[in-house]
Amino acid sequence: MFRTIMATLFVLIVSIVIVVFQAFGLTISQLQTIVGDTNALKGLGFLVFYFLLTPYSSATAATPVYGPIIALAAGGFIGGLISKSGVRMFFASIFVIAIYFVGIALISGADPSTWTGLAKNMAIDLGAAFGSVFIPGAIGASLTAD
Numbered sequence: 001m002f003r004t005i006m007a008t009l010f011v012l013i014v015s016i017v018i019v020v021f022q023a024f025g026l027t028i029s030q031l032q033t034i035v036g037d038t039n040a041l042k043g044l045g046f047l048v049f050y051f052l053l054t055p056y057s058s059a060t061a062a063t064p065v066y067g068p069i070i071a072l073a074a075g076g077f078i079g080g081l082i083s084k085s086g087v088r089m090f091f092a093s094i095f096v097i098a099i100y101f102v103g104i105a106l107i108s109g110a111d112p113s114t115w116t117g118l119a120k121n122m123a124i125d126l127g128a129a130f131g132s133v134f135i136p137g138a139i140g141a142s143l144t145a146d
Contacts, residue, residue, distance in 0.1 A: 080140025
C-alpha cells in the first residue's frame with residue numbers, strides 16, 4: 001500500500017510540475033504571484049487538471065498538443081519505478097485519474113449528481129489519460145520489479 005501511495009504522489013507531482021513549468025511556461029515568480037491570489041490559483045488548478053485529463057482531445061485538435069501525454073507518461077514512468085509492480089501501478093493510475101477528475105469537478109463547482117455525465121462526455125479522454133499513466137508505469141515497474 002505504501003508503494004502505491006508513493007507512486008500516486010509522484011505521478012501527481014511530476015505531471016503537474018511538467019505542465020506548469022513546461023507546457024504553460026510559467027516561471028517561479030509568476031507562480032508565486034498566482035499562489036497569492038486564490039481565484040487565480042483556482043483557475044490555474046482547473047486548467048492544469050483539465051489539460052492533464054484531455055490528452056486525446058489535445059492530440060487530435062487542429063493544432064496538436066502532446067504535452068498532457070508527455071507529462072502523464074513521465075509521471076507514470078517515475079511512479080512505476082517506485083511502485084515496482086504493475087498491479088500497484090494499475091491502482092495508482094486509477095487513483096491519479098480519479099484525483100484529477102474530482103479536482104476538476106470540485107474546482108468548477110459542479111453538482112456531484114452531474115459528475116457521471118461529465119465522465120461520460122470525457123470517456124475517451126479519461127481512457128487515454130489512464131493509458132498514458134499506466135503503460136509507462138508498467139514499463140517502469142517491470143524495470144525495478146523484485
